[in-house]
Amino acid sequence: MSEPEILNLSEKLFSHQRKIQETSMISNSAEPLCVSPGEQVLIEGLCSSAWYRLLRRAFWIWQGAEPIEIEEILARIANSDAKRTHDQLLDTVQGYLPGNWIYEWSQTAGQYQKLGKELERVGERRAAREAYLKATRYYSIASYPHLKGDELAEQAQLLANQAYREAGRLLKVPLKLIKVPFRGKEILGYLHLPVEDRPVPIVMVSGSIDSLQMDFYRFFKEYLKPLGIGMLSLDMPGIGYASHWPLVQDSSRLHQAVLHHIKDLPWVDSQRIGMVGFRLAGNIAARLAYLEPAHLKLAVCIGPGLNQYFMDPALFNRSPPMMRASLANRLGEDAANWANLQTQCQVFSLKRQGLVGVTRTRVPILSIGHKQDFICPESDIRTLASSSHYGKAVVMDKLPMKEVFEKALSETCDWLKLHFHL
Known part of the structure; x- marks a missing residue:
């Protein structure tokens, strides 16, 4: 798939005019659980009363995400003043717009996807592969926790698979x-x-x-x-x-x-x-x-x-x-x-x-x-x-x-x- 095709796919997938159900409402019709104030370290990651998702920083870094970029993205989500499904949960911003979990991670993923195409075009195959793998990682985090029926997440997942296959082409x-x-x-x-x-x-x-x-x-x-x-x-x-x-x-x-x-x-x-x-x-x-x-x-x-x-x-x-x-x-x-x-x-x-x-x-x-x-x-x-x-x-x-x-x-x-x- 060429760069224009990938960019067009991304624009097409995320161009929604109608209201899309926000992730925390998928497979859960009840009010959110009362989580103990503060933070609790679980095997999966950090459970916080301020976030719906478990924050798996250590695993994301191990898998290839950049620590500074992770914190920058989480900060943009936390600082958003957009409407949230649950006011107390930072990562429940509604709609595909700044502050929304899927939007913010996908923006960074898209930059790496574009970089991968540019590097591949000039013959830098190894660097291109690493850029595609970074795109895969961020699109995957955008989709997390990958709930079936979460339309925006499923679209990020599609782009993650596309980036992974692009990287896979460039392996020895x-x-x-x-x-x-x-x-x-x-x-x-x-x-x-x-x-x-x-x-x-x-x-x-x-x-x-x-x-x-x-x-x-x-x-x-x-x-x-x-x-x-x-x-x-x-x-x-x-x-x-x-x-x-x-x-x-x-x-x-x-x-x-x-x-x-x-x-x-x-x-x-x-x-x-x-x-x-x-x-x-x-x-x-x-x-x-x-x-x-x-x-x-x-x-x-x-x-x-x-x-x-x-x-x-x-x-x-x-x-x-x-x-x-x-x-x-x-x-x-x-x-x-x-x-x-x-x-x-x-x-x-x-x-x-x-x-x-x-x-x-x-x-x-x-x-x-x-x-x-x-x-x-x-x-x-x-x-x-x-x-x-x-x-x-x-x-x-x-x-x-x-x-x-x-x-x-x-x-x-x-x-x-x-x-x-x-």
């Missing part, structure tokens, strides 16, 4: 788009390869209910590629390219279909396919370890929602507003009916499903978590590890989160080297 081994037929539609995933002249071990990677598959490029570049491992990133059910399919008890059905499809691809070593799942995707990785022992070589579950979060109302009720809306959105429900959702979500407990803590799998499972995490308490971390004949638990208790995250990825790589026999 170009990005591949994998299409897997499933129930009359297609599951789309991004395949990154260290080389393409021989089959390589592959890990399927997915994140939480508020992340996109574009969020894991650095994981591939700095951790997997040096080991000669490829990465197939996939969206969770109900989000991004997988938004056609809601999150249901058979939460691993999309990944299971992909697992069966990719083992026949020429770039994939079919005997060495694993899955790395962050948060709820860790639930999926653990589930696959039980359902697909003949095809899944290993699983890594980082802070996974496994049992207690779904079964204990006290833990479930600790979810902040954005997390509630995100979960409800993936289920096609309304977060206002939170008590009913808690009952409905009990089906995601892998213990209730007769798996984790009930039987054991021969697939090696690395279970990683943090002592302060209400979504995956220490007992769940250890139970998951003991549910594999070759399991290992890693429980961390230190902060800051950037160091915790990097420690988790380092442990993951050691696990991959061990069980992929690298």
Whole structure:
């Protein structure tokens, strides 16, 4: 797509004359929860009574956003005097205009997208690729938390994917788009390869209910590629390219279909396919370890929602507003009916499903978590590890989160080297 075409697409997507529903109202018809005054540090990020969204600064920086630009954008949002859906929540400015979350992040993203085109035009391919990746990062943050039905966010997400593919063209081994037929539609995933002249071990990677598959490029570049491992990133059910399919008890059905499809691809070593799942995707990785022992070589579950979060109302009720809306959105429900959702979500407990803590799998499972995490308490971390004949638990208790995250990825790589026999 040429630069004028991209600019025209951006203008067309965001040129709205009618009123568009603001993000905090998506999947939540109730008044916002009363959050404790001040700030609270969660594993996901900073929960503040002044913001609807969890502010994930450390993760955004790790993924490639610039610290100064992050603060400048947040300041523009905070200082806006435009009309807000909720006066006390800074990031609820209505309409695609200055001060609106999606608008402000998209403006910076668009600048990087334009820069990428200019650099590519003069032959600076490497610099162009980095500019496209910056555009991807900011468009992705603009879309965050990526709620289905949030029209402006979905448009930012479209531009994020466009920028990611532009960057992918300029990689030494170009990005591949994998299409897997499933129930009359297609599951789309991004395949990154260290080389393409021989089959390589592959890990399927997915994140939480508020992340996109574009969020894991650095994981591939700095951790997997040096080991000669490829990465197939996939969206969770109900989000991004997988938004056609809601999150249901058979939460691993999309990944299971992909697992069966990719083992026949020429770039994939079919005997060495694993899955790395962050948060709820860790639930999926653990589930696959039980359902697909003949095809899944290993699983890594980082802070996974496994049992207690779904079964204990006290833990479930600790979810902040954005997390509630995100979960409800993936289920096609309304977060206002939170008590009913808690009952409905009990089906995601892998213990209730007769798996984790009930039987054991021969697939090696690395279970990683943090002592302060209400979504995956220490007992769940250890139970998951003991549910594999070759399991290992890693429980961390230190902060800051950037160091915790990097420690988790380092442990993951050691696990991959061990069980992929690298």
